Amino acid sequence: MKKYNVCMVGIGAVGTEIVRLLRKRNFPMAKLTAFARSERTEMIDGLPVEVKVATGPESFRGYDFAFFAGTEGAKGASKTLGWEAASVGCTVIDNGDDFRMDPRVPLCIPEINPEALRANQNFVSNPNCSTAIALMPLYALHKEAGIKRIVCCTYQAVSGAGAAAIRELADETRAWAAGEPMPEHKVFPAQIAFNVVAQIGSESKDMPGYTSEEVKLGRETRKILGDDSIQVVSTCVRVPVFNSHSEALHVEFHRPLSPERAREILSHTPGVKVLDDLAASEFPTPIAATGHYDAFVGRIRKDPTVENGLSLFVSGDNIWKGAAQNAIQIAEKMIEMGLK
Numbered sequence: 001m002k003k004y005n006v007c008m009v010g011i012g013a014v015g016t017e018i019v020r021l022l023r024k025r026n027f028p029m030a031k032l033t034a035f036a037r038s039e040r041t042e043m044i045d046g047l048p049v050e051v052k053v054a055t056g057p058e059s060f061r062g063y064d065f066a067f068f069a070g071t072e073g074a075k076g077a078s079k080t081l082g083w084e085a086a087s088v089g090c091t092v093i094d095n096g097d098d099f100r101m102d103p104r105v106p107l108c109i110p111e112i113n114p115e116a117l118r119a120n121q122n123f124v125s126n127p128n129c130s131t132a133i134a135l136m137p138l139y140a141l142h143k144e145a146g147i148k149r150i151v152c153c154t155y156q157a158v159s160g161a162g163a164a165a166i167r168e169l170a171d172e173t174r175a176w177a178a179g180e181p182m183p184e185h186k187v188f189p190a191q192i193a194f195n196v197v198a199q200i201g202s203e204s205k206d207m208p209g210y211t212s213e214e215v216k217l218g219r220e221t222r223k224i225l226g227d228d229s230i231q232v233v234s235t236c237v238r239v240p241v242f243n244s245h246s247e248a249l250h251v252e253f254h255r256p257l258s259p260e261r262a263r264e265i266l267s268h269t270p271g272v273k274v275l276d277d278l279a280a281s282e283f284p285t286p287i288a289a290t291g292h293y294d295a296f297v298g299r300i301r302k303d304p305t306v307e308n309g310l311s312l313f314v315s316g317d318n319i320w321k322g323a324a325q326n327a328i329q330i331a332e333k334m335i336e337m338g339l340k
């Protein structure tokens with residue numbers, strides 16, 4: 001079997017899980033290198049990963065895949081190095097938001113729109129973590145009954161904001177337990193321990209009053225499902241959970257869809273696990289979803305306030321399916337489709 005030279009840019013919360021999952025999934029790797037802002041050796045699960053600093057296109061020559069998990073924005077890794085890596089034949093799979101809506105770039109969840117990969121120009125984007133987790137159950141229901149509108153409320157884990165955010169929740173919790181003064185919050189706009197914070201990202205210029213995270217959910221859903229008519233409105237909230245995002249989804253369909261039929265469809269949908277027995281207190285939780293490939297879905301019920309409405313609750317590992325796992329699945333799918 002052919003083996004591939006793999007590199008990654010960024011070795012924080014997502015980058016570390018990319019390394020773990022490449023090993024766990026036995027990705028056919030000949031070589032693995034990490035690039036970050038300083039040279040060093042990182043130990044991940046007792047095995048060393050060599051970390052270098054990428055300086056330009058030449059750093060990526062000879063690599064088949066580059067998983068980008070650095071920071072976003074003008075000075076971020078994807079904007080400064082992404083297309084340079086692509087220019088020397090290395091396929092970039094980018095976890096950030098910089099190019100998700102770029103018409104040159106497929107935005108892919110392999111279970112949903114693998115065919116989008118055929119148009120890749122050595123650059124593919126991974127969706128936002130909340131989009132990926134919501135769409136895992138929704139795509140199958142969309143095929144059945146056609147989604148008209150989604151109202152989404154998220155309960156997002158701190159790991160979604162990176163390694164420094166995980167430390168911030170741990171430090172605040174430790175200070176509270178020791179009866180010490182609360183440390184100054186640096187990553188989140190308010191104390192996150194024992195609190196909920198209704199701001200993820202900055203205020204959107206396109207949709208004043210909404211945050212960048214809330215806008216991403218709508219536009220990425222339309223691009224991935226290939227349907228510009230789907231309306232999405234959301235409130236994205238950070239909660240004091242270390243890992244795995246949860247979302248309450250209230251969905252209006254074009255055609256009728258009963259909870260029983262939805263449950264039956266979802267029980268056969270790849271990448272989805274149904275946990276839905278309210279009487280037995282069985283429903284998805286972020287703790288249960290952590291470390292699983294599937295998105296967990298439950299609380300499937302009729303929404304009696306609209307025609308053809310269904311409500312459901314989903315929890316999924318934002319670092320796995322919401323980032324590292326989906327990125328690796330894209331590479332695996334490209335190999336399977338003969339694109340690499």
Ligand SMILES: NC(=O)c1ccc[n+]([C@@H]2O[C@H](COP(=O)([O-])OP(=O)(O)OC[C@H]3O[C@@H](n4cnc5c(N)ncnc54)[C@H](OP(=O)(O)O)[C@@H]3O)[C@@H](O)[C@H]2O)c1
Nearest residue numbers: 010011012013014036037069070071095096160162163323
């Ligand atoms: N966390 C999630 O659930 C999630 C989900 C979906 C997408 N994402 C996206 O994935 C990306 C990474 O997120 P994260 O949570 O892993 O962040 P993180 O924990 O803060 O780690 C960032 C890593 O990127 C490296 N880096 C930053 N700027 C760089 C540059 N210009 N060149 C090379 N390396 C650079 C850092 O290097 P040093 O170690 O040397 O400082 C660090 O290793 C972000 O774009 C984020 O939006 C995250």
